[in-house]
Amino acid sequence: MTGLAIFDCDGTLVDGQANVCIAMEEAFAGCGMQAPPRALIRRAVGLSLPQAMAMLLPDSTAEQQDRLADRYRAAFRAQREAGLVYEPLFDGMADLLHHLRDTGWTLAVATGKSDRGLSHCLAEHGITDLFASLQTADRHPSKPHPAMIEQVLFETGIGPARTVMIGDTSFDMIMAENAGVRAVGVGWGYHDAHELLDCGADGVAETIAELRTLLEWTR
Numbered sequence: 001m002t003g004l005a006i007f008d009c010d011g012t013l014v015d016g017q018a019n020v021c022i023a024m025e026e027a028f029a030g031c032g033m034q035a036p037p038r039a040l041i042r043r044a045v046g047l048s049l050p051q052a053m054a055m056l057l058p059d060s061t062a063e064q065q066d067r068l069a070d071r072y073r074a075a076f077r078a079q080r081e082a083g084l085v086y087e088p089l090f091d092g093m094a095d096l097l098h099h100l101r102d103t104g105w106t107l108a109v110a111t112g113k114s115d116r117g118l119s120h121c122l123a124e125h126g127i128t129d130l131f132a133s134l135q136t137a138d139r140h141p142s143k144p145h146p147a148m149i150e151q152v153l154f155e156t157g158i159g160p161a162r163t164v165m166i167g168d169t170s171f172d173m174i175m176a177e178n179a180g181v182r183a184v185g186v187g188w189g190y191h192d193a194h195e196l197l198d199c200g201a202d203g204v205a206e207t208i209a210e211l212r213t214l215l216e217w218t219r
Contacts, residue, residue, distance in 0.1 A: 002104040004158040005215060006149060006181075008167035009111035010045050011189030014121060016087035017042055019079055024056075027071035031064070033057075042190045046112045046169040048142035049073070073114075080120065087121050090188060092208035094127065100215070101130050106156050108133040110148035110165070110175070115139070132156055143171040146179035153179075164202075164215065173199035184214050 010016050021038045028035035035041070036056045044052040049069035053060065057068070079085050101107055107130050111118055115138045122128040133155040135148035149165060165176035168189020176183035177200045185196030185204035193204040205211035 002106060002158075002162070003215075004106045004108065004152070004156055004163040005100055006108045006110050006152055006163065006165045008046065008165075008169070008172050008189075009109055009113055009118060009121060010087075011168035012090075012166060012172075012186055013093055013109075014087040014089055014125075015188075016085070016121075017045070017190070019076065019085050019087065020045055023072050023075040023079060026075035027068050030071040030075070031068055045190045046143055046167070046171045048112050048137040051142040052112075076117070085120075087124070089125050089127075090208070094125065096208050096212055097127060097130050099212070105215075106158060107131045108135070108152040108156065110135045110143075110152060110172075112137045112143060143169075144174035144178055146175055149175060149179035149181060153181075166211070166215075168196075170195050170199040173201050176200065184211065186211060 007013055010020065021041050024041045025035040040056060044055045047055060049072060050065045053065035053068045057064065097107060109118065109131055113121070113136055115136050118134060118136050133152045135151050140147040140151065153160065153163065160180040163181040165172055165181055165183045166186065167173065168186045169191045173183045173185060173196050183201045185193065185201035187193045187204050187206040196204050203214045205214050
């Protein structure tokens with residue numbers, strides 16, 4: 001029986017933390033504010049931008065959050081246009097994705113990135129065609145709302161019992177629980193393994209080889 005593996009992007013497929021932190025710092029500076037520490041910025045990765053801004057600036061208004069989000073988008077776009085965006089795949093991830101696809105898995109992405117950002121990222125690594133469904137923050141409520149996973153299930157026709165969400169944050173694990181699918185965490189991203197387990201992960205992989213094994217167990 002084939003399975004459906006839904007991957008988060010930032011912190012799971014690719015390591016883009018430097019660009020995220022730089023763009024966030026520029027966004028806050030552009031609004032005349034001191035940026036939060038990078039450790040806190042990394043913890044907000046995975047949320048849609050307004051929700052991330054609310055987490056980083058709890059006492060802010062919706063207008064301030066929207067303004068910060070717009071500044072962030074502009075800063076990230078400027079980085080990309082200048083050729084400064086560096087989002088490498090984690091070592092071994094490309095081989096894992098091809099292995100899963102070649103052994104019958106259906107693959108998808110559910111990410112807090114924009115459509116444009118995800119498209120650029122996947123195309124840069126030549127892996128766009130591996131995925132049957134791509135869901136982003138442009139068209140859905142922020143994680144941990146289950147809408148992205150529900151849309152993947154609808155588009156692929158694969159049921160929750162045969163689906164696993166793979167991610168690096170508690171937002172991914174809770175989203176999976178909200179959608180009624182299994183969750184597997186990865187330990188090379190933005191939240192600690194114990195947080196992922198506390199939020200419902202069936203297991204947490206510390207290496208690509210461990211992830212492959214965990215996916216075989218959950219298939």
